[in-house]
Amino acid sequence: MKKLFYAVLMSAFVFSCGSKEATKTVENANKKIGVVISTLNNPFFVTLKEGIEEKAKEYNYDLVVIDSQNDSAKELSSVEDLLVQKVDLILINPTDSDAVTSSIKRINEANVPVITLDRGANGGKVVAHVASDNVKGGQMAGEFILEKLNSKGKVVELEGISGTTAARERGEGFNKAIEGKLEVVARQTANFDRTKGLEVMENILQSNPEINAVFAHNDEMALGALKAIEATKRNILVVGFDAIDDAVASVKEGKLGATVAQQPKLIGILGVETAKKVLDGKQVEKYIPVDLQLVK
Structure with a gap:
């Protein structure tokens, strides 16, 4: 029992x-x-x-x-x-x-x-x-451009959506790296968008006969800017941010200068x-x- x-x-x-x-x-x-x-x-x-x-x-x-x-x-x-x-x-x-x-x-x-x-x-x-350390990423982009331009030249900054931490911090890191060394001839927002990046860059190219490099806060804008530059056949270094597939492929083809890889x-x-x-x-x-x- x-x-x-x-x-x-x-x-x-x-x-x-x-x-x-x-x-x-x-x-x-x-x-x-x-x-x-x-x-x-x-x-x-x-x-x-x-x-x-x-x-x-x-x-x-x-x-x-x-x-x-x-x-x-x-x-x-x-x-x-x-x-x-x-x-x-x-x-x-x-x-x-x-x-x-x-x-x-x-x-x-x-x-x-x-x-x-x-x-x-x-x-x-x-x-x-x-999140990624966006300030550090912007700084990496700036240092790469400085190296390629031997710390001399005129650059354009394509900003992301105003009010986002990503845009603010990437810009902060980039400008910290190039301060006192490179001249920013244009700084405009293109809303992290490829088509907008193309349009904004077309306007900047028309009003600035001398541009040595472009830093875009993301690859979408960078690829848009690159398309605008290619249409003018001008030799301008373009650096993006995010390392999306299209951007990495463009770097491998020798078109886009570099991209900061997030994960x-x-x-x-x-x-x-x-x-x-x-x-x-x-x-x-x-x-x-x-x-x-x-x-x-």
Whole structure:
């Protein structure tokens, strides 16, 4: 009789443990992460999304991905949609570091943790920020141009979307590197866009007969600028930022001078890894840097 009692007791214990494990698995599977991407009309952010999806699948998380289409108003409405869907955490790649403050504060009000990717937020409470060291990247680009021009010449800076940390920090690093050595003859925004980069560069070329180099805050603008330059058959060094496939191929062909390589997929992966730590109740670093390198 005692043997039967212990057998029943052990069976109940095993069933109980199994139930706990099953419950734990179900709980993990039910974790839902909202993802707001500034635009999916850019290879860099498509790759970032792929990194997020890969890691989320490994952790068995549900994902809801929304494209802001570079529109801050759509970004805010996307965040509100995610909050209605009761997501457990939000990963956001801001369209604009100032404008995203409204979205961050709305997320804060709902007591949902939020992590920024690639671009930071200038307001609200963010658990962590995962990004490349953009200042260092801009400095690397500036130093490369200095080397190629023997520290003499006239340069153009094509800026990204005004208000983004990426544009501000890349420009900061670049200008720090060339200060007092190279003359910036034009500095204009081209909104991180290839077509806009082409148009802006065409205008700059018309009004500046002497240009030795161009630094663009991203490869899309760099490739647009390169196309404009090729049409004039002028010999101008162009350096981009992000190392998207088109840019790397252009460097290998000897057209684009160089590009600063970010790792967008790794940014996405680290974003989800950080999210898991937060959801598991662990402490995380406020800033999680991702390594850069110069492709030349």
